[in-house]
Amino acid sequence: MPEVEIKWLREKCGKPQECGKCLKVCPHAVFVMFAVDREPGKISKKYEIIPSYDSFCTLCNLCVENCPNDALIIKIK
Amino acid sequence: MCKFCLKHGAGRKWFENVRNYSKELYEELDATQWTMDHWRFGDKVYAESSMGLGRMLDDPVAAAGLREMTTEMLHKDSGPRMFPEGHVCQVVILEEAKGIVKLAGPIMRSQCICRKFVRNKTENVCLNFFKHAEIAEMFPDHVPKGMEKLSTEEAVAFLEECNERGLIHNVTGAPIPYVAALCNCSLPECAILRPKVDLGIGTNLKGHHVALVDINKCTGCKTCLSRCQFGAIQFSHTLGRAQVNQLRCFGCGLCATACPEGAIRMVPREENPILSEVW
Numbered sequence: 001m002p003e004v005e006i007k008w009l010r011e012k013c014g015k016p017q018e019c020g021k022c023l024k025v026c027p028h029a030v031f032v033m034f035a036v037d038r039e040p041g042k043i044s045k046k047y048e049i050i051p052s053y054d055s056f057c058t059l060c061n062l063c064v065e066n067c068p069n070d071a072l073i074i075k076i077k
Numbered sequence: 078m079c080k081f082c083l084k085h086g087a088g089r090k091w092f093e094n095v096r097n098y099s100k101e102l103y104e105e106l107d108a109t110q111w112t113m114d115h116w117r118f119g120d121k122v123y124a125e126s127s128m129g130l131g132r133m134l135d136d137p138v139a140a141a142g143l144r145e146m147t148t149e150m151l152h153k154d155s156g157p158r159m160f161p162e163g164h165v166c167q168v169v170i171l172e173e174a175k176g177i178v179k180l181a182g183p184i185m186r187s188q189c190i191c192r193k194f195v196r197n198k199t200e201n202v203c204l205n206f207f208k209h210a211e212i213a214e215m216f217p218d219h220v221p222k223g224m225e226k227l228s229t230e231e232a233v234a235f236l237e238e239c240n241e242r243g244l245i246h247n248v249t250g251a252p253i254p255y256v257a258a259l260c261n262c263s264l265p266e267c268a269i270l271r272p273k274v275d276l277g278i279g280t281n282l283k284g285h286h287v288a289l290v291d292i293n294k295c296t297g298c299k300t301c302l303s304r305c306q307f308g309a310i311q312f313s314h315t316l317g318r319a320q321v322n323q324l325r326c327f328g329c330g331l332c333a334t335a336c337p338e339g340a341i342r343m344v345p346r347e348e349n350p351i352l353s354e355v356w
Contacts, residue, residue, distance in 0.1 A: 033193075034194055052124050
Protein backbone atom coordinates (compact mmCIF):
# COMPACT_ATOMS: atom_id res chain seq x y z
CA MET A 1 0.00 0.00 0.00
CA PRO A 2 1.41 3.43 -0.89
CA GLU A 3 2.74 5.45 2.01
CA VAL A 4 1.12 8.84 2.50
CA GLU A 5 3.11 11.82 3.74
CA ILE A 6 1.14 14.71 5.17
CA LYS A 7 2.84 18.01 5.86
CA TRP A 8 1.32 20.68 8.05
CA LEU A 9 2.90 24.06 7.32
CA ARG A 10 3.17 25.99 10.59
CA GLU A 11 3.92 29.29 8.93
CA LYS A 12 0.80 29.12 6.72
CA CYS A 13 -1.62 27.78 9.31
CA GLY A 14 -3.51 30.47 11.19
CA LYS A 15 -4.85 29.57 14.61
CA PRO A 16 -5.88 25.91 14.73
CA GLN A 17 -7.97 26.57 17.83
CA GLU A 18 -10.04 29.09 15.87
CA CYS A 19 -10.18 27.10 12.62
CA GLY A 20 -9.68 23.36 12.94
CA LYS A 21 -11.30 22.67 9.54
CA CYS A 22 -8.89 19.82 8.78
CA LEU A 23 -9.75 18.26 12.14
CA LYS A 24 -13.45 18.40 11.37
CA VAL A 25 -13.52 17.20 7.75
CA CYS A 26 -11.14 14.24 7.97
CA PRO A 27 -13.14 10.99 7.85
CA HIS A 28 -10.37 9.15 9.73
CA ALA A 29 -9.52 11.80 12.34
CA VAL A 30 -5.91 11.81 11.16
CA PHE A 31 -5.14 15.19 12.74
CA VAL A 32 -4.61 16.07 16.38
CA MET A 33 -4.29 19.63 17.68
CA PHE A 34 -2.34 20.48 20.84
CA ALA A 35 -1.15 23.51 22.76
CA VAL A 36 2.59 24.12 23.01
CA ASP A 37 2.39 26.90 25.57
CA ARG A 38 -0.11 25.65 28.14
CA GLU A 39 0.39 27.01 31.65
CA PRO A 40 -1.92 26.97 34.65
CA GLY A 41 -4.10 30.06 34.77
CA LYS A 42 -3.52 31.04 31.13
CA ILE A 43 -5.41 30.46 27.89
CA SER A 44 -3.01 28.85 25.41
CA LYS A 45 -2.27 30.90 22.32
CA LYS A 46 0.01 28.60 20.34
CA TYR A 47 -1.38 25.39 18.93
CA GLU A 48 0.14 22.93 16.51
CA ILE A 49 -1.32 20.18 14.37
CA ILE A 50 0.21 16.75 13.86
CA PRO A 51 -1.14 14.20 11.38
CA SER A 52 -0.90 11.53 14.08
CA TYR A 53 -2.88 8.86 12.27
CA ASP A 54 -1.41 9.45 8.82
CA SER A 55 -1.30 5.73 8.12
CA PHE A 56 -5.12 5.88 8.06
CA CYS A 57 -5.22 8.52 5.31
CA THR A 58 -7.15 7.44 2.22
CA LEU A 59 -6.27 10.46 0.08
CA CYS A 60 -9.79 11.90 0.01
CA ASN A 61 -8.14 15.36 -0.06
CA LEU A 62 -10.89 17.00 2.00
CA CYS A 63 -8.31 18.50 4.39
CA VAL A 64 -6.35 20.14 1.57
CA GLU A 65 -9.54 21.41 -0.09
CA ASN A 66 -10.96 22.85 3.13
CA CYS A 67 -7.84 24.52 4.53
CA PRO A 68 -8.34 28.28 4.12
CA ASN A 69 -4.58 28.89 4.28
CA ASP A 70 -3.24 26.10 2.04
CA ALA A 71 -1.32 24.84 5.03
CA LEU A 72 -1.49 21.15 4.12
CA ILE A 73 0.48 19.26 1.52
CA ILE A 74 -0.09 15.58 0.81
CA LYS A 75 2.42 13.41 -1.02
CA ILE A 76 2.65 9.75 -1.84
CA LYS A 77 6.01 8.20 -1.09
CA MET B 78 -13.11 -9.67 36.95
CA CYS B 79 -10.14 -8.04 35.29
CA LYS B 80 -6.62 -7.88 36.68
CA PHE B 81 -7.24 -4.47 38.22
CA CYS B 82 -10.31 -5.77 40.07
CA LEU B 83 -8.30 -8.68 41.47
CA LYS B 84 -5.55 -6.38 42.68
CA HIS B 85 -7.48 -3.27 43.66
CA GLY B 86 -11.11 -4.25 44.04
CA ALA B 87 -11.03 -5.78 47.52
CA GLY B 88 -13.45 -8.45 46.32
CA ARG B 89 -15.39 -6.19 43.96
CA LYS B 90 -14.68 -4.55 40.63
CA TRP B 91 -11.93 -1.92 40.99
CA PHE B 92 -14.38 0.93 40.34
CA GLU B 93 -16.78 -0.47 42.97
CA ASN B 94 -14.20 -0.20 45.73
CA VAL B 95 -14.93 2.96 47.70
CA ARG B 96 -11.26 3.33 48.59
CA ASN B 97 -10.41 4.03 44.96
CA TYR B 98 -12.35 7.31 45.13
CA SER B 99 -10.72 8.49 48.34
CA LYS B 100 -8.48 11.37 49.27
CA GLU B 101 -6.39 8.86 51.24
CA LEU B 102 -5.62 6.84 48.15
CA TYR B 103 -4.90 9.92 46.05
CA GLU B 104 -2.41 11.15 48.66
CA GLU B 105 -0.84 7.72 48.95
CA LEU B 106 -0.34 7.71 45.19
CA ASP B 107 1.21 11.17 45.45
CA ALA B 108 -0.51 11.94 42.17
CA THR B 109 -0.77 15.74 42.11
CA GLN B 110 2.10 16.23 39.66
CA TRP B 111 0.77 13.36 37.55
CA THR B 112 -2.66 14.98 37.34
CA MET B 113 -1.13 18.38 36.54
CA ASP B 114 0.86 16.79 33.69
CA HIS B 115 -2.29 15.06 32.47
CA TRP B 116 -4.16 18.31 32.07
CA ARG B 117 -1.22 20.37 30.93
CA PHE B 118 0.30 18.00 28.39
CA GLY B 119 -2.36 15.37 27.63
CA ASP B 120 -3.07 16.64 24.12
CA LYS B 121 0.63 16.98 23.28
CA VAL B 122 1.48 13.53 24.61
CA TYR B 123 -1.37 12.01 22.60
CA ALA B 124 -0.52 13.81 19.36
CA GLU B 125 3.19 13.05 19.56
CA SER B 126 3.05 9.47 20.78
CA SER B 127 0.41 8.46 18.22
CA MET B 128 2.41 9.98 15.36
CA GLY B 129 3.54 7.26 13.04
CA LEU B 130 2.53 4.56 15.51
CA GLY B 131 0.26 2.91 12.98
CA ARG B 132 3.03 2.55 10.47
CA MET B 133 5.54 1.39 13.10
CA LEU B 134 3.19 -1.32 14.27
CA ASP B 135 2.74 -2.56 10.70
CA ASP B 136 6.46 -3.26 10.51
CA PRO B 137 7.12 -6.53 12.37
CA VAL B 138 10.67 -5.57 13.27
CA ALA B 139 9.77 -2.15 14.66
CA ALA B 140 6.63 -3.52 16.28
CA ALA B 141 8.35 -6.34 18.16
CA GLY B 142 7.49 -5.62 21.74
CA LEU B 143 6.35 -2.04 21.10
CA ARG B 144 2.69 -2.81 21.65
CA GLU B 145 3.50 -4.89 24.73
CA MET B 146 5.93 -2.35 26.19
CA THR B 147 3.52 0.52 25.74
CA THR B 148 0.69 -1.49 27.29
CA GLU B 149 2.88 -2.46 30.25
CA MET B 150 3.78 1.17 30.81
CA LEU B 151 0.15 2.25 30.75
CA HIS B 152 -0.93 -0.58 33.05
CA LYS B 153 1.65 0.22 35.74
CA ASP B 154 -0.64 0.27 38.74
CA SER B 155 1.66 0.82 41.71
CA GLY B 156 4.65 2.81 42.80
CA PRO B 157 5.59 6.34 41.79
CA ARG B 158 4.50 7.04 38.25
CA MET B 159 5.03 9.73 35.65
CA PHE B 160 2.12 10.59 33.35
CA PRO B 161 1.05 8.74 31.22
CA GLU B 162 2.14 5.67 33.20
CA GLY B 163 -0.89 4.18 34.84
CA HIS B 164 -3.44 5.97 32.65
CA VAL B 165 -5.98 3.37 31.65
CA CYS B 166 -9.74 3.43 31.06
CA GLN B 167 -12.34 0.69 31.05
CA VAL B 168 -15.65 0.49 29.24
CA VAL B 169 -18.65 0.10 31.56
CA ILE B 170 -22.36 -0.53 30.98
CA LEU B 171 -24.97 1.99 32.09
CA GLU B 172 -25.68 0.18 35.39
CA GLU B 173 -22.00 0.20 36.31
CA ALA B 174 -21.71 3.86 35.28
CA LYS B 175 -24.60 4.75 37.60
CA GLY B 176 -22.84 2.87 40.40
CA ILE B 177 -19.71 4.93 39.75
CA VAL B 178 -21.43 8.31 40.06
CA LYS B 179 -23.09 7.11 43.25
CA LEU B 180 -19.65 6.54 44.80
CA ALA B 181 -17.92 9.58 43.31
CA GLY B 182 -17.96 13.13 44.51
CA PRO B 183 -17.87 16.01 43.82
CA ILE B 184 -19.02 15.37 40.24
CA MET B 185 -18.10 18.08 37.77
CA ARG B 186 -19.43 18.01 34.21
CA SER B 187 -16.96 19.49 31.78
CA GLN B 188 -15.68 19.68 28.27
CA CYS B 189 -14.36 16.49 26.73
CA ILE B 190 -10.78 17.36 25.87
CA CYS B 191 -10.45 14.53 23.35
CA ARG B 192 -13.23 15.92 21.19
CA LYS B 193 -11.54 19.33 21.49
CA PHE B 194 -8.13 18.32 20.31
CA VAL B 195 -9.29 15.80 17.72
CA ARG B 196 -12.25 17.72 16.22
CA ASN B 197 -11.99 21.21 17.78
CA LYS B 198 -15.51 20.56 19.06
CA THR B 199 -16.91 21.59 22.42
CA GLU B 200 -19.01 18.88 24.02
CA ASN B 201 -19.61 18.84 27.77
CA VAL B 202 -19.98 15.14 28.36
CA CYS B 203 -17.09 14.36 30.65
CA LEU B 204 -17.71 13.78 34.36
CA ASN B 205 -14.58 14.62 36.30
CA PHE B 206 -14.37 13.79 39.99
CA PHE B 207 -12.78 15.41 43.02
CA LYS B 208 -8.99 15.90 42.66
CA HIS B 209 -9.02 15.30 38.90
CA ALA B 210 -11.63 18.05 38.49
CA GLU B 211 -9.94 20.41 40.94
CA ILE B 212 -6.72 20.37 38.99
CA ALA B 213 -8.43 20.57 35.58
CA GLU B 214 -9.95 23.85 36.70
CA MET B 215 -6.46 25.35 36.87
CA PHE B 216 -6.33 25.24 33.07
CA PRO B 217 -8.74 27.69 31.40
CA ASP B 218 -8.39 25.86 28.03
CA HIS B 219 -10.26 22.91 29.55
CA VAL B 220 -12.86 24.88 31.43
CA PRO B 221 -13.76 27.84 29.19
CA LYS B 222 -17.03 28.31 31.04
CA GLY B 223 -16.03 26.62 34.25
CA MET B 224 -17.22 23.23 35.37
CA GLU B 225 -20.78 22.40 36.30
CA LYS B 226 -21.34 20.62 39.59
CA LEU B 227 -23.90 17.82 39.34
CA SER B 228 -25.80 16.08 42.09
CA THR B 229 -25.82 12.30 42.03
CA GLU B 230 -29.38 12.30 40.66
CA GLU B 231 -28.44 14.79 37.92
CA ALA B 232 -25.42 12.67 37.01
CA VAL B 233 -27.55 9.52 36.79
CA ALA B 234 -30.08 11.29 34.55
CA PHE B 235 -27.24 12.65 32.43
CA LEU B 236 -25.80 9.17 31.96
CA GLU B 237 -29.18 7.95 30.73
CA GLU B 238 -29.24 10.82 28.25
CA CYS B 239 -25.74 9.96 27.04
CA ASN B 240 -26.68 6.32 26.71
CA GLU B 241 -29.70 7.25 24.58
CA ARG B 242 -27.40 9.34 22.42
CA GLY B 243 -25.21 6.30 21.90
CA LEU B 244 -22.12 7.44 23.81
CA ILE B 245 -19.80 4.89 25.38
CA HIS B 246 -19.44 5.04 29.18
CA ASN B 247 -15.74 4.83 29.98
CA VAL B 248 -14.29 4.94 33.51
CA THR B 249 -10.86 6.50 33.89
CA GLY B 250 -8.08 5.28 36.14
CA ALA B 251 -5.86 8.31 36.46
CA PRO B 252 -3.63 6.96 37.71
CA ILE B 253 -5.13 3.52 38.14
CA PRO B 254 -6.68 2.45 40.52
CA TYR B 255 -7.76 5.99 41.41
CA VAL B 256 -11.17 6.60 39.78
CA ALA B 257 -10.68 10.06 38.34
CA ALA B 258 -13.46 10.44 35.82
CA LEU B 259 -16.26 8.87 33.82
CA CYS B 260 -16.48 9.99 30.24
CA ASN B 261 -19.13 9.42 27.60
CA CYS B 262 -17.02 8.63 24.60
CA SER B 263 -17.26 8.40 20.86
CA LEU B 264 -14.92 6.90 18.29
CA PRO B 265 -12.64 7.86 16.65
CA GLU B 266 -12.35 10.95 18.83
CA CYS B 267 -11.63 9.25 22.15
CA ALA B 268 -7.88 9.35 22.61
CA ILE B 269 -8.02 6.36 24.93
CA LEU B 270 -10.36 4.08 23.01
CA ARG B 271 -8.91 4.75 19.60
CA PRO B 272 -5.36 3.45 20.14
CA LYS B 273 -6.91 0.30 21.61
CA VAL B 274 -9.45 -0.25 18.84
CA ASP B 275 -7.32 0.82 15.88
CA LEU B 276 -3.79 -0.08 17.03
CA GLY B 277 -4.26 -2.74 19.71
CA ILE B 278 -2.50 -0.67 22.39
CA GLY B 279 -3.65 -1.24 25.96
CA THR B 280 -4.93 2.29 26.60
CA ASN B 281 -8.46 1.00 27.26
CA LEU B 282 -9.76 -2.21 28.75
CA LYS B 283 -12.88 -3.90 27.44
CA GLY B 284 -15.77 -4.02 29.86
CA HIS B 285 -16.84 -6.81 32.15
CA HIS B 286 -19.64 -7.92 29.83
CA VAL B 287 -20.20 -9.05 26.28
CA ALA B 288 -23.38 -8.71 24.27
CA LEU B 289 -25.40 -11.74 23.23
CA VAL B 290 -28.29 -11.71 20.75
CA ASP B 291 -31.28 -13.93 21.42
CA ILE B 292 -31.86 -15.23 17.90
CA ASN B 293 -35.50 -16.03 18.66
CA LYS B 294 -36.27 -12.45 19.60
CA CYS B 295 -34.23 -10.65 16.94
CA THR B 296 -36.40 -9.31 14.13
CA GLY B 297 -33.53 -8.01 12.00
CA CYS B 298 -34.37 -4.31 12.40
CA LYS B 299 -30.64 -3.36 12.43
CA THR B 300 -31.00 -0.79 15.20
CA CYS B 301 -28.10 -2.38 17.10
CA LEU B 302 -25.93 -2.20 14.00
CA SER B 303 -25.91 1.59 14.04
CA ARG B 304 -25.27 1.67 17.78
CA CYS B 305 -22.09 -0.38 17.83
CA GLN B 306 -19.06 1.88 17.58
CA PHE B 307 -16.67 -1.08 17.73
CA GLY B 308 -17.80 -2.87 14.59
CA ALA B 309 -18.74 -5.87 16.68
CA ILE B 310 -22.21 -6.36 15.29
CA GLN B 311 -22.68 -8.20 12.03
CA PHE B 312 -25.91 -8.51 10.16
CA SER B 313 -26.57 -11.74 8.34
CA HIS B 314 -28.60 -11.09 5.21
CA THR B 315 -29.03 -14.84 4.87
CA LEU B 316 -30.47 -15.33 8.34
CA GLY B 317 -32.11 -11.91 8.60
CA ARG B 318 -30.70 -11.21 12.02
CA ALA B 319 -27.89 -9.51 13.89
CA GLN B 320 -25.09 -11.35 15.62
CA VAL B 321 -22.42 -10.09 17.94
CA ASN B 322 -18.78 -10.85 17.26
CA GLN B 323 -17.93 -11.36 20.94
CA LEU B 324 -14.19 -11.20 20.25
CA ARG B 325 -14.64 -7.62 19.05
CA CYS B 326 -17.31 -6.66 21.57
CA PHE B 327 -16.21 -4.18 24.25
CA GLY B 328 -19.28 -4.74 26.38
CA CYS B 329 -20.53 -1.15 26.31
CA GLY B 330 -24.18 -2.26 26.19
CA LEU B 331 -25.33 0.39 23.74
CA CYS B 332 -26.81 -2.27 21.47
CA ALA B 333 -28.74 -3.81 24.33
CA THR B 334 -30.25 -0.52 25.51
CA ALA B 335 -31.45 0.31 21.99
CA CYS B 336 -32.88 -3.06 20.94
CA PRO B 337 -36.64 -2.54 20.57
CA GLU B 338 -37.28 -6.27 21.17
CA GLY B 339 -35.03 -6.58 24.21
CA ALA B 340 -33.22 -9.27 22.25
CA ILE B 341 -29.73 -8.42 23.46
CA ARG B 342 -28.43 -9.39 26.88
CA MET B 343 -25.18 -8.30 28.48
CA VAL B 344 -23.53 -11.41 29.91
CA PRO B 345 -20.51 -11.38 32.26
CA ARG B 346 -17.28 -11.81 30.32
CA GLU B 347 -15.84 -14.04 33.02
CA GLU B 348 -18.49 -16.72 32.42
CA ASN B 349 -16.86 -17.51 29.10
CA PRO B 350 -13.44 -19.21 29.39
CA ILE B 351 -12.23 -17.72 26.12
CA LEU B 352 -13.58 -14.20 26.53
CA SER B 353 -12.42 -13.98 30.15
CA GLU B 354 -8.89 -13.72 28.74
CA VAL B 355 -9.77 -11.02 26.23
CA TRP B 356 -9.43 -7.51 27.64
